[in-house]
Amino acid sequence: MPESEFMLTAAVSGIVAFTLGMFWYHPKVMGLRWLEARGKSVNDVKPDIKQFIVSFMLWMLAACFYAFLVSIMGIDDPPGFFSLSCLLWVAFAMPPLVMGAFYTGYAFEAVSIDASYQLAGYYVFAIIHIVMGAVIT
Amino acid sequence: MVTAILLSTVLAFLLGFLWYSPKMFGQVWLDAVGKNIGDAAEANMALHAVSIIGWLASAFVYAFLINHPSLHGNLQDYLFLSIALWAAFMMPSKAAAIMHGNFNTKLLWIDGGYHLAGYLIFAFVFRAFV
Numbered sequence: 001m002p003e004s005e006f007m008l009t010a011a012v013s014g015i016v017a018f019t020l021g022m023f024w025y026h027p028k029v030m031g032l033r034w035l036e037a038r039g040k041s042v043n044d045v046k047p048d049i050k051q052f053i054v055s056f057m058l059w060m061l062a063a064c065f066y067a068f069l070v071s072i073m074g075i076d077d078p079p080g081f082f083s084l085s086c087l088l089w090v091a092f093a094m095p096p097l098v099m100g101a102f103y104t105g106y107a108f109e110a111v112s113i114d115a116s117y118q119l120a121g122y123y124v125f126a127i128i129h130i131v132m133g134a135v136i137t
Numbered sequence: 138m139v140t141a142i143l144l145s146t147v148l149a150f151l152l153g154f155l156w157y158s159p160k161m162f163g164q165v166w167l168d169a170v171g172k173n174i175g176d177a178a179e180a181n182m183a184l185h186a187v188s189i190i191g192w193l194a195s196a197f198v199y200a201f202l203i204n205h206p207s208l209h210g211n212l213q214d215y216l217f218l219s220i221a222l223w224a225a226f227m228m229p230s231k232a233a234a235i236m237h238g239n240f241n242t243k244l245l246w247i248d249g250g251y252h253l254a255g256y257l258i259f260a261f262v263f264r265a266f267v
Contacts, residue, residue, distance in 0.1 A: 058229035065225035072207045091198030092226035095191030096252055100231065100244075102184050104170045118230045 005136055006067055013128040014063035017121035018056045024117045037110035059121065066125045076133065081126035085119070093118045138204070141266035142196045148262065149192045149255035150185075156254065162247045169244040192255065199259050203267065215260035223253045 025031045027042065035041060066088070075081060094115050101111040157163045167173060199222075202208050208218060228249050 055233060058232060062225045062229050065221050068221075069202075073205050074207070087198045087201065088222075088226050091195045092222050093230040095194055096227050096231050096248060099188050099191050100248055102187050104172075114233060115230070118233075 005132070006071060009129055009132045010063045010067040011060070012132065013066065013125045014056075014060035016128055017063065017124045018059040020120060020124055021055065021117060024113075024120065030113045030117075034110055034113045037107040037113070039107075062121070063125060066122070067129070070129055075129075078126070078130050081129050082123065085122035085126045089115075089119045089122050093122070138200055138267055141263045142193070142200050144266065145199070145259045145262040146189065146192045146196045148258050149196070150189050152254055152258065153188065153251060156247075156251045162250075165243055166247045169247070195255070196259060199256075199263065200267075203263055209267075212260065212264045215264050216257065219256035219260045220253070223249075223256050227252050227256075 023029055025034060027035075032042075035045070066084070069075075069084060069088075070081070073084075075084060097111050097115045097118075100106065101108055155161060157166055199218075202218065203215060208214065228245075231249055231252075232245055
């Protein structure tokens, strides 16, 4: 994959996965359940621009390394993209969250919402790679 | 390959006892989550089983990745892979959960540091046995 296409695919993946978070944690989707699980109310939440900036940068980092793995492993078909997403989530994103929840006694429902958002984000990576691959070729 | 998966799982899991001992980061971690030593003593075999399964899943996928010809290389390559997996996938998921929950960031660095150390163990074990 040429460098310009690699960077474009990684950037779009990161932006879309980050944007998904706005919907995922919206009160009408998972937001209220997430707040209840954490023992908070809507009034307790004070949006902090720093959190959004850090979150955006972390998604961009994940998207870049996902694109790097796709490129170096020569993955070019939908099953390959989705398998990579599942494997990365099962091995490196989900275990630390679940371990942390068990040892701290932190509400498992909130952890499930956080972990499933990560998986959804990795699926977004897969979909963007499939779409961009089709558009570019 | 099976030896490397099992050995790296066991070593990463055992590292946790050292990492979270009161003389290392245990007391700071307990303060960060608002617990005391008595609460920590309640950690039972079921909790440790979850931890072992988590490390086993990580080791299995790590083995899958380095088994690919383009990622199969020397120790430097494995160390890079470990750090990249940690920075790109482990830390963001943990950071997002802690950041939005207004948890103490010390928790992020202690847990994150433990997982980085575990992934670096993977690099050394897999280089030695695969």
